[in-house]
Amino acid sequence: MIRLEKRPQPSRLMSALTPVLAVVLTMVVGGMLFWALGANPFEAIRTLFWDPLFHPQFAAYSRPQLLVKAAPLILIAIGLSIGFRAGIWNIGAEGQYIMGAICGAAAGLAFYPSDSVLIFPLMILAGALGGWAWGMIPALLKTKLGTNEILVSLMLVYVAETILGSVATGLLRNPEGMGFPGSRNFKQWEAAHNAEIFAGTGTHWGVVAALIAVIFAYVLLSRHMLGYQVRLTGEAPRAARLAGVNPARMILFCLGLSGALAGMAGLFEVTGPAGQVTIDFGSGYGFTAIIVAFLGRLNPIGILLAGLLMALTYIGGELAQLMLGLPAAAIQLFQGMLLFFLLAMDVFTNFRIRLSQKAAA
Amino acid sequence: MDLSAINPVLLVASIMVSATPILLAALGELVVERAGVLNLGVEGMMITGAVVGFAIAVNTGSPLLGFVAAAVAASALSLAFGVLTQFLLSNQVATGLGLTLTGLGLSSLIGKPYEGIKSPTLPKLDLGPLSDLPVVGRMLFSHDIVVYFSLALVAATWAFLKYTRAGLILRATGESHDSAHALGYKVVLIRLAAILYGGACAGLGGAYLSLVRVPQWTEGMTAGAGWIALALVVFASWRAGRVLVGAYLFGGVTVLQLNLQAAGADVPVALLSASPYVVTILVLVVISARGHHGAPAALGKPFHATS
Numbered sequence: 001m002i003r004l005e006k007r008p009q010p011s012r013l014m015s016a017l018t019p020v021l022a023v024v025l026t027m028v029v030g031g032m033l034f035w036a037l038g039a040n041p042f043e044a045i046r047t048l049f050w051d052p053l054f055h056p057q058f059a060a061y062s063r064p065q066l067l068v069k070a071a072p073l074i075l076i077a078i079g080l081s082i083g084f085r086a087g088i089w090n091i092g093a094e095g096q097y098i099m100g101a102i103c104g105a106a107a108g109l110a111f112y113p114s115d116s117v118l119i120f121p122l123m124i125l126a127g128a129l130g131g132w133a134w135g136m137i138p139a140l141l142k143t144k145l146g147t148n149e150i151l152v153s154l155m156l157v158y159v160a161e162t163i164l165g166s167v168a169t170g171l172l173r174n175p176e177g178m179g180f181p182g183s184r185n186f187k188q189w190e191a192a193h194n195a196e197i198f199a200g201t202g203t204h205w206g207v208v209a210a211l212i213a214v215i216f217a218y219v220l221l222s223r224h225m226l227g228y229q230v231r232l233t234g235e236a237p238r239a240a241r242l243a244g245v246n247p248a249r250m251i252l253f254c255l256g257l258s259g260a261l262a263g264m265a266g267l268f269e270v271t272g273p274a275g276q277v278t279i280d281f282g283s284g285y286g287f288t289a290i291i292v293a294f295l296g297r298l299n300p301i302g303i304l305l306a307g308l309l310m311a312l313t314y315i316g317g318e319l320a321q322l323m324l325g326l327p328a329a330a331i332q333l334f335q336g337m338l339l340f341f342l343l344a345m346d347v348f349t350n351f352r353i354r355l356s357q358k359a360a361a
Numbered sequence: 362m363d364l365s366a367i368n369p370v371l372l373v374a375s376i377m378v379s380a381t382p383i384l385l386a387a388l389g390e391l392v393v394e395r396a397g398v399l400n401l402g403v404e405g406m407m408i409t410g411a412v413v414g415f416a417i418a419v420n421t422g423s424p425l426l427g428f429v430a431a432a433v434a435a436s437a438l439s440l441a442f443g444v445l446t447q448f449l450l451s452n453q454v455a456t457g458l459g460l461t462l463t464g465l466g467l468s469s470l471i472g473k474p475y476e477g478i479k480s481p482t483l484p485k486l487d488l489g490p491l492s493d494l495p496v497v498g499r500m501l502f503s504h505d506i507v508v509y510f511s512l513a514l515v516a517a518t519w520a521f522l523k524y525t526r527a528g529l530i531l532r533a534t535g536e537s538h539d540s541a542h543a544l545g546y547k548v549v550l551i552r553l554a555a556i557l558y559g560g561a562c563a564g565l566g567g568a569y570l571s572l573v574r575v576p577q578w579t580e581g582m583t584a585g586a587g588w589i590a591l592a593l594v595v596f597a598s599w600r601a602g603r604v605l606v607g608a609y610l611f612g613g614v615t616v617l618q619l620n621l622q623a624a625g626a627d628v629p630v631a632l633l634s635a636s637p638y639v640v641t642i643l644v645l646v647v648i649s650a651r652g653h654h655g656a657p658a659a660l661g662k663p664f665h666a667t668s
Contacts (some may be wrong), residue, residue: 004450006665089454141642147649150401150454151592151641158585158638166631287462294455329469329580336463340441343451343459351450 004351014349019295019306022342029341030334039324047323048316048334055319062315064202068273069314071206072097072265074307076289078213079258081298082221086233088254092138092153093262094286095160096131100263101270102167103130105183105277108192109172112184119191124205124267131263132256134160139255143248149255157286168279183277186270194272206268210307213261217300230254262286288314291339310335372616377501377508378574380612382407382566384511386590387597387604388518389562394594395522396555397535397659401457402442404587405464406435406560407567412468414568415578418480427480428507428568435564436557438464443556447549450663461587469580482576483507507569512605514562519601531555535657538664548664563587585638592641596648598655607644614640 027049031041052062076093083090090096104127108119137156141147167173172183186192197203221227232240233250241247265285274281292310296303317331386403393400410431418427442460445451483505494502522528531551534541538548570586571578589611597603618633626633 004665091458141646141649145646145650147642147645148595151588151595151645154588155585155592155638155642159635162631162635165634166629290458291462327470327473329466329473331466333463333466333470336459336466339455339459340445340463343456344445344449346451347449 003354004347005354006351007349010349015297018345018349019297019302019342022295022338022345023309025341025345026334026338029337033330033333034324034326037326037330039320039326044320044324044326047320048313048331051319051323052312052315058319062319064196064200065315066308066311067202067207068204068311070307070311071204071210072269072285073289073292073310074210074303075206075213075265075268076258076262076286077292077296077303077307078210078217078300079261080289081293081296081300081303082217082230083254083258084234084293085221085298086230086250086254087237088251089150090135090138090153090255090258091150091290092134092155092157092286093258093289094282094284095153095157096134096259096262097266097269097286098157098160098164098282099134099266100127100131100260101266101277101281102164102172103127103133103263104267105186105270106167106172108186108271109184113189115191117191120194120205120271123192123271124209124264127267128260128264131266132260134263135255135259136252139252142255143251149251153255164277164282165279168277172277174276181279185276186272187275192271194268204268204272206265206272209264209268214300214304217303221300226253262289288335291335294339295342372620373501374503376609376612376616377504378612379615380608381508381511382570382574383586383590383593383611384605384608385507385514385566385569386563386587387593387608388511388514388601389559389566390590390594391597391599391601391604392518392522392531392562393555393559394660395535395599395657396531396552397538397657397662397664398446398552398556399453399457399661400439400442400460400556400559401454401591402439402460402464402587403559403563403590404583404585405461405467406438406563407464407570407587407590408468408581408583409438409464410435410564410567411571411582412472412475412567412578414564415480415571416471416475418568418572419475419478422481424481424483424572427572428565431564431568432561433564435567436560438467439556439560439563440553442560443553446663447553447556450665453661453663465581472578472580475578476580478578480572480576480578483573505573507565507573515601515605522601532657535659538659538662542664542666548666552664563590566590589637589641592645595656596644598648599657600655610644611637611640 027045031045034044035041051058052066053059076097080090080093104123107126108123111119134156138149138152141152142149168183169181174182174184194204194206221231229240229245229250232243233245233247270277270281288310292303292306296306313331313335317328320326321328386407390400390403413434414427414431417430418424438460442456445456446453485503485505522532530541530546534546534548534551542548567583570583575582593604593607593611596607615637618636621628622630622633
């Protein structure tokens with residue numbers, strides 16, 4: 001009979017190994033899925049994970065896309081992971097991302113067509129504030145009234161989406177856009193354009209911000225008192241309280257930080273790769289970032305790698321759509337499966353598997 | 362604005378129809394949570410039920426078969442959640458989220474060929490003289506069978522939890538799994554059964570959405586209905602009767618805002634479209650301001666028998 005025995009401490013080796021195992025398992029099961037959809041499984045996996053980087057024809061285009069897609073995922077996931085560590089479940093990052101984009105874009109557009117160098121920093125600030133404010137709603141409701149932050153932050157995603165629909169066709173619509181929905185195109189406005197810093201690499205300011213966030217989170221969690229308190233709150237809430245950690249401040253900090261980072265990600269997206277505020281500029285990064293956070297073991301360095309891997313599946317998914325005719329939804333399912341297998345594999349991190357005779361009880 | 366365009370009889374009738382999906386899903390989740398498990402995957406199970414129910418109904422021509430298939434499919438999906446959380450002891454919040462993300466992907470994959478098709482829908486039940494009553498007949502007694510089934514399920518869930526031995530054991534599991542385990546009850550199996558039941562209910566709710574309420578398949582059509590069902594359980598303080606009240610309240614808000622949009626009310630459309638979600642938040646706030654009560658003590662806590 002198989003028995004689970006709790007490890008005194010989570011295994012470090014297993015903790016590092018499980019994401020790899022999960023990826024391999026997802027590839028196997030995903031391959032079977034693609035096979036069932038009528039594609040050659042080996043070709044499909046190669047298209048997903050290999051071709052975006054090394055295909056002789058497409059790689060030149062898709063390699064820079066890796067950073068473009070990974071940046072928002074990493075930026076959002078870093079914020080989420082700090083909250084998740086403290087047991088604070090912000091799952092409405094998609095809403096904070098949208099509100100950040102709207103606020104940042106609006107702040108910039110108010111000064112159109114100024115060409116001051118201050119425009120873009122102002123927009124970043126406004127974007128972070130927008131996301132922060134949207135994250136503060138569940139945070140304040142949680143601290144003042146004890147309302148469940150999971151449900152509130154999620155409901156706010158739908159509210160943010162209706163606001164986006166409204167401003168993209170109303171308040172922020174391009175007055176010179178001949179009535180088409182969508183704001184002015186930031187790519188045509190030098191001062192507000194989140195342009196590539198090094199041409200052909202995909203490195204825009206969001207990538208820089210994501211890297212800073214990774215370093216910041218690493219230092220915070222491993223070297224700073226606040227990071228220690230975050231970890232303590234998650235692992236032993238009672239002990240944290242006795243040690244003088246203020247739970248309300250912890251909630252405000254975690255939701256505020258993840259909101260601000262998601263808002264910044266939204267702003268970088270809307271001024272760079274997306275170019276304008278449209279109804280559907282979001283691409284669901286806020287939800288995928290949840291998978292990234294877990295896949296990276298809530299660890300900043302892990303999240304960096306997980307974000308790159310997840311970005312790879314996004315680009316590979318587009319290639320697979322183009323070359324093999326695989327539906328876009330198959331990739332979404334693939335990403336969901338990855339999270340599932342990862343959570344399943346986690347049992348090896350926290351438990352030892354023991355085989356024992358049934359009689360021994 | 363022309364409010365006289367809103368017919369009160371049809372309004373009540375459509376409130377009942379629009380409340381049924383979330384009522385079914387919330388009743389299922391209620392049982393799951395009373396067993397001490399927090400399954401955040403309701404949205405994913407609902408949309409899976411919606412697409413599978415629709416596909417089967419279109420292919421077989423029988424909406425009832427569609428409902429059965431939806432319940433089975435969503436239940437099968439919830440089995441993944443059950444195995445992960447109960448046997449592999451994964452985090453329930455994360456696994457539930459994973460279930461939702463997986464369900465959304467799976468459903469749009471299955472649903473691609475079914476977009477823009479009409480499905481056979483459920484016939485209205487003929488209740489004889491009751492249906493012929495002047496106003497009340499059209500309001501309450503001219504619905505399809507699932508509406509009445511969901512109402513019966515409210516009573517059944519209430520009676521099951523309050524009066525049966527199995528219901529008592531289920532509640533004990535949710536209040537204190539260690540005590541239930543010490544008394545010799547199989548905590549893991551009880552919870553697994555509750556999870557499967559919750560999945561089936563969510564599947565039925567989803568199928569009602571795609572087969573009766575809309576009736577069509579569009580990607581992401583549940584649009585947060587599963588999350589509203591989760592909020593409903595909190596709103597209802599984990600009691601079946603109050604789930605009914607809550608579901609009809611939310612159904613009312615949804616239908617009313619649609620009617621107001623159609624009547625050209627002098628309110629921004631965005632505000633109206635967002636109103637079901639805003640109302641959900643407001644209700645959660647009011648409920649939580651009153652303080653916590655009714656939540657099963659072991660809700661969301663993993664159970665691992667040490668010996």
